[in-house]
Amino acid sequence: MLNNKNDKDKNNKFDDNKFKYIIYYAIAVTLVVFLINDYVVNNQVKHIKYTEFNTMVQENQIKEVQIASDKIIIYPKEGTKDEGKVLYTGKIAEDEELIERLKKANVPYDGVVVKQDSPIKSFIVNWVLPFLIFMALGRFMFSKIDKKMGSGVMSFGKNTAKIYAESETGVTFKDMAGQEEAKESLVEIVDFLHNPKKYSEIGAKLPKGALLVGPPGTGKTLLAKAVAGEAKVPFFSISGSGFVEMFVGMGAARVRDLFNQAQEKAPCIIFIDEIDAIGKSRDGNLGGNDEREQTLNQLLAEMDGFDSSKGVVILAATNRPEVLDKALLRPGRFDRRVIVDRPDLNGREEILKVHIKGVKMSEDVDLNAVARSTPGAVGADLANIINEAALRAVKNNRKEVIQEDLNEAVEVIIAGKEKRDRILSPKEKRAVAFHEVGHALVAALLTNTDPVHKITIVPRTMGALGYTMQLPTEEKYLITKEEMFDQICVMLGGRAAEEVVLNSISTGASNDIEKATATARSMVTIYGMTEKFDMMGLESTSNRYLDGRPVKNCSAETEAIIDEETLKIIKEAHKKAIDVLTENRELLDKITERLLEKETIMGDEFMAIIKGEEESAQEEE
Template sequence: MNKKISFSIWYVFLAIWAVILVHDFILALQKIEEIPYSEFKTLVVAGQVAEVSLGSHTLSGKLKPAEGAKEPKLFSSIRVEDPDLVKELQAHQVKFVGVVESTFLRDLLSWILPVVVFLAIWFFIFRRLGQAQGGFMQVGQSKAKIYAEKDTKVTFADVAGVDEAKEELREVIEFLKTPEKFTKLGGKIPKGILLVGPPGTGKTLLARAVAGEAGVTFFSISGSEFVEMFVGVGAARVRDLFEQAKLKAPCIIFIDELDALGKARGMGPMAHEEREQTLNQLLVEMDGFDPRIGVILMAATNRPEILDPALLRAGRFDRHVLVDRPDKGGRLAILRVHARQVTLGPDADLENIAAMTPGFSGADLANIINEAALLAVRRGKDQVGISELQEAVERVIAGLEKKNRVLNKMEKERVAYHETGHALVALSLPGSDQVQKISIIPRGIAALGYTLQLPTEDRFLMTKSELENKVAVLLGGRIAEELIFGEASTGAQNDLVKATDIAKSMVKAYGMSEKLGAITLERERQPQFIQIQMSQEKGDYSEETAREIDCEIRRIIDEQYERVKRLLAERKAVLQAGAKVLLEREVISGAELKAIMEKG
């Protein structure tokens, strides 16, 4: 009863072909001989034709039986324009009749073939459209990927570095396993759980782990998959998704990148009516379903500040779980999880790598392990050692080495002094990040050299003096060039951008200007978890204040410029000695430059 009957347009072509074959087969059985018209006229004159049927385009008939033959021979021929044919047939006493030829097959094909061609084109176009849209007649159905209990295969053992988030979600797992424990006291589990955090911290993995721990069905869909080219499709898909989830309860619905769907209504110069209809339907569905049936709605985003307030109110996404970048212990746990599939050497110290990677997300750490494994294979090793892991960290931070990019002698010498200037200032100022490595091997897209600084511990606050030291370190490369060569080059462009941004933040955001006081002048709301370049619009302050801001930014830069210039002038000999060693070896460590400093 459940068998589906499918129809293909090719069945029509097959039927027409079969009719033609049967027609030809019947003619073949009758043994009709095709003869030229001239031969037919000769047979008429010879008196061998018994009867003829005259058609408009063809003629056919029977010949008189030959001696010893029982049946007359059948023939056919093409009729040509011959006005004397009837007279000749009468003269030789040949029976003839006029026949109206059947044009049924020809007429049938004349109107069926265009229809068939049109249907074939229509079928081909909509089949391709259906493949792009998941089925033309199914555009209103949910595109959620459904993972059964046995297919999730992700548990909390596969998620590391987010212990606080896991503790928050254990309550959800308990509810899905034993809902009566909560309902007997009248308690209700939160309808919606919003996972927020920077990109790559494992929000999607954490949601799948919750489903795997609870052993329930997992519906996974992206926020952008609700909105299509047809009006009303998004709302229909939301309804279908919740209907499917109720049938599979208990289960988890997970919407990734919720900001694509749940952006605040009315934001921006133009309203998106279709997206707002989809959002409205989601809000209605979240209000309508009963939390006691065991459907938990989870979502992930890294832009919570742009979500519609109606989504975040109590009764909808009323529990927010922060999935932040891991600390040192969390990074070590993540590295160990990803290192399970990799053969590590005895010198592969993951604690050292965890200390070198503050601010890295789980995705970054997974990339480091993978890059180290690929590098070990490239070097012909059967184990991943500490050198491959450190090289992978540098590759993620600074980019791929460009050993084939050859600098001329003058450029190479200038880059060496530039990078030594950065490192020397960092080693000379207290509280600066530790210098790990100085290199003049080009890396990435435009870096002709780099100085690798890594903090010794995780930091969450920075003081005014530490920010000023950062500005000073950034200016060290340009000032070293001016001190040795008498002029600057274009190589310090990126350093100046970073230094100016820090000084601007000190004045406008952190209230670290004595002249302007402890106020913030930032107008736009900055994203919490992703860094994007905001538009340079004037804030809510006067032209005079804007002029004072510019003066304060310039003052901070000028003060650090003079400070670094005096420092490098005093240690010019160390600068020259360090640059000379760097030119010879191309790569030196921070400890080696520090030893040169101690020698004076």
């Protein structure tokens, strides 16, 4: 009861502060309006000397004159320098001939009758009434913005979390596929929120927090919503950047307010997306005591302070766990780390089944083939592929999605749309064809490579003039040294074909060279696949779930030796690719001619040509 009373007092105090802000706003606007009015009036009214007034009478420049008790108001004629303004000058009692001069100049004149208003009425009309009008206007504006933003304009310390009611998340574990291990790790939390007594009777405590870690697009946010949907409890969702403000202390205030609201709604789930925005490590922070650090300290204090038996669970998501503060990851705060990794083959197929709900699909669609053609794809990629296939079906005036639409969608995601308006010269087209067939033929004739699925020389919007697609026959989790070496040979097969056939080289192999160099370097520095360095780790991977950029763990002298070893591997692979293509030169020419004729060759046709050539060679022998 005491906590509720304190919360009400805080809310009442906040409302009073908000009312004060509205009063200040009304006063400020009223003053500004009066200052603007005074400025405008001063620009329209001008004081002149009495001698100048006499000159204007003599020169017949006055349209009309009004004589007050203390001043003379003058309206100049059109065409004079002060046209459009109201002039005034002081009244001189000794000038008894003024009326005669005005009559002689034919200037109309009149007296000004001053109506005396009461001071109270004048004050109300000039000050109180405008103030009330602006105050009402300000209150109306703030109320409208409150509804749009979900919190008051002046409520900097209030949290901006989006609150979902029990049935509003609309997501359950049935909507999640390909993340069975992650779901199993979170089922216990759901069961605790449903049956807390079962755990409290034995003395077990609910984990305070679970950290969802994985690459972008794997469904971390969706998984958190599914937990709330399964538990049927309120769900507070906010991004880590939502705590960061330009005003000092506001982030910490928002954290306090978020946890206060969550404890009132308990049992419930708090989800903080991209927690690395406020949870970065404080090591090496020379500034110290900045806004982000205060917010992090408040979050740590709140996670220690609340009672987990009430059923408040904190879920957080990040793809940069290595930058988080150690204090945030210790037991008692985020007790569990749930890995939401890229799905395997079966996982990709299950995800595709989820995303085709509501999409009209042909009965002969093979989702397993799509799953096999997208190794490394995450849930967001697969959803995009289904959508692209549906768009292509509509474009071709079909009522349902067919396998061709899905295959083309995969290629659009990988290489971009076909760019048939890019016309290559016969010489360039021939060079591209030999280049792509070089890749494919080396892949087909070596032992430790994936089979070729498609060869094409149709340019794509992502810059490729052609490409060779290989599809693995099975999901692989380990790659041997021989397989990596043969991969490099395939990458260099395009350049090798140019050298063997055309006796020249082009810029088309730039991407192949980049990938081959990275693979060879990894063999040397990370996987310990050279005799020179044995199993010494010379690089480590940072940002594992993002770009996986390597970080050097060696001296400058060792780096030079690494370059030598990398070059040695590339040279060996390059020589092997040239030898394979030289030995099978007739096959290279035959497949290239077929590719130039058809522009696209599928894997079955490609392998049939190779087998036919091999059979004919055996018959000749």
